[in-house]
Structures are given as structure tokens and as C-alpha cells.
Amino acid sequence: MTGYAARRPASYAEGRAAGLPAVVTVAYERWGGGEPLVLLHGVGDDRRVWGAVVPLLAGFDTIALDLPGFGDSPAPDPGVPWGLEAAVAWMGAVFDGLGVERPHVAGHSLGGLVALRLGQAGLARSVTALAPAGFWTGVERRYAYAVLAMSRQGAAARAALRAGRGPRLFSGDVPGVPVTVAWGTRDRLLPPWQAARVKAVIPGARLVPLPRCGHVPMADDPGLVARVLREAACGPPAATDDGT
Structure with missing residues (x-):
């Protein structure tokens, strides 16, 4: 699924999460300020999937990461479990390594689920989840996994998919953090009706349809x-007197 923008040389950040035995190293690119x-x-993706969006985010200190084991980020130590709890701990440590405190976090699919968990852990000042994984039925999950299995997957992707088979990938609200959930109306991998399940768990979430967009x-x-x-990140524009 990658390939929407040319790869730039990566920078690297390290973090050691409490309770995990190894240092995690992630590749990233960073633009702008704010x-x-x-x-x-x-x-199945890496930081390049954001390549067409990043130039449109002037005014932010924008950091696109390769999750551990994806893109240019080395795989974590084999003895370290790859799961959502570990991913949240790793990202918190990486934020420290990048010198950022409670950034705005946006994630797509698996990254959207991680972003929601980061918000729940108090590590994000706002969360945007684009078609977040984990809000599926058993049938929907098996279909998504079958589609992903047809693409070329590395060890990290396989480990992430194994972790995604666990029950209750997300439960509970995200208190005190603005949450936006956006879904492509033509998403065939994770159908847009799954957004209603996110809303049921996170009642304060703002749902945004993305017309004519797929996964x-x-x-x-x-x-x-x-x-x-x-x-x-900044709040939707205020309505005018005529309601527009």
C-alpha cells in the first residue's frame, strides 16, 4: 500500500519503555514548526502513506513515523511481545526521545487504533483515527485478514495481525481528549458502518465521513x-449566522 511519495532519508529516535527490556528505535521524518x-x-504501510498530506499541514511540527518493524524502523527484539500495550509504551518513550509532550496524534487503520489507545493513556492532546482497526465483528475481521494476507507482509505485520486477534482491542472512553473518527464512504476493507461502534464506545467522538474515499x-x-x-487539532470552524 505504500508508494504515494518519494522516500526521504530517515532520522531515528530511540526510547526505552518502562517494563520492556529493549530499546525501541523508530525511523521518522519531520517537517515545519508549531x-x-x-x-x-x-x-502493510509505512510513513510514506502520508506523503501527499504532509505538505498541506503547514503550521504544525509534523512527524511521520515508521512503527517498529515497518519501513525503515528496525524490528524490536524477538523477546519483546508485539501488542497494543507494548506499542503504547513504545510510542510514549519515543515521544520523549523526540522531545514532544502529548502531541496531536493521527493514525490510520492499525495506527488509528494505536492513536486511540494513546489518547486513552493520556499521551495525546487530540486523536484523529482514520478507519481504526479493531471495531469489527469476527466475520469482518476474518475478511480483512484474508485481504491483507494476499499482500506481501513482513514479520512485524504478521505479529501485528496476530495481536489483532485478541478480544476487546479497545474498551472504555477517552476522557478529556478530543477524538475525531473519519471513515471513507467507499472503504471495502473496514466498512464505514464500523464507525457507529466507535461512537458507542467513545460517545464524545466526532464522526466525519470521507466521501468517495476508500480505505x-x-x-x-x-x-x-x-x-x-x-x-x-484546532477545532472545527465556527458556524456563521446562516448556519453554514
Whole structure:
């Protein structure tokens, strides 16, 4: 699913999470200045999936990461379990390594689920989840996994998919953190009706449909995605007197 922008040389950040035996190293690219905005990709992708969106995010200190084991980020030590709890701990440590405190976080698919968990852990000042994984039925999960299995997957992707088979990937609210959930109306991998399940768990979440977008809206309409990310971080524009 990668390939929407040319790869730039990566920088690297390290972090050691409490309770995990190894240091995690992630590749990243960083642009601009302002409030920090961290971008997380999904399974089968890397930081390049945000390539068309990043130039539209002027005014933010934008950081696109390769999750551990994806893209240019080395795989974590084999003895370290790859799961959501570990991913949240790793990201918190990486934020420290990057010198950012409670950034805005936007994630797609698996990255969207991680972003929601980061918000729940108090590590994000706002969360934007684009078609977040984990809000599926058993049948929907098996279909998504079958589609992903047909693409070329590395060890990290396989480990992430194994972790995704666990029950209750997300439960509980995200108190005190603005949450935006955006979904492509033409998403065939994770159908857009799953957004209602997110809303049931996170009642305060703002739901935003992405018209004519599939599972990777950053490729289908980068301008719309950039606008959603801006509104999630800064608040939607105020309505005028005529209601527009």
C-alpha cells in the first residue's frame, strides 16, 4: 500500500519503555514548526502513506513515523511481545526521545487504533483515527485478514495481525481528549458502518465521513484528510449566522 511519495532519508529516535527490556528505535521524518502532530500508518504501510498530506499541514511540527518493524524502523527484539500495550509504551518513550509532550496524534487503520489507545493513556492532546482497526465483528475481521494476507507482509505485520486477534482491542472512553473518527464512504476493507461502534464506545467522538474515499483516504483525497486533521487539532470552524 505504500508508494504515494518519494522516500526521504530517515532520522531515528530511540526510547526505552518502562517494563520492556529493549530499546525501541523508530525511523521518522519531520517537517515545519508549531504544535506537534504525529502520524501513524497501518499494517502493510509505512510513513510514506502520508506523503501527499504532509505538505498541506503547514503550521504544525509534523512527524511521520515508521512503527517498529515497518519501513525503515528496525524490528524490536524477538523477546519483546508485539501488542497494543507494548506499542503504547513504545510510542510514549519515543515521544520523549523526540522531545514532544502529548502531541496531536493521527493514525490510520492499525495506527488509528494505536492513536486511540494513546489518547486513552493520556499521551495525546487530540486523536484523529482514520478507519481504526479493531471495531469489527469476527466475520469482518476474518475478511480483512484474508485481504491483507494476499499482500506481501513482513514479520512485524504478521505479529501485528496476530495481536489483532485478541478480544476487546479497545474498551472504555477517552476522557478529556478530543477524538475525531473519519471513515471513507467507499472503504471495502473496514466498512464505514464500523464507525457507529466507535461512537458507542467513545460517545464524545466526532464522526466525519470521507466521501468517495476508500480505505486509504490519504491517497484518495489528501486535501480532505489534511482539513480533518487540522479541525481535529484546532477545532472545527465556527458556524456563521446562516448556519453554514
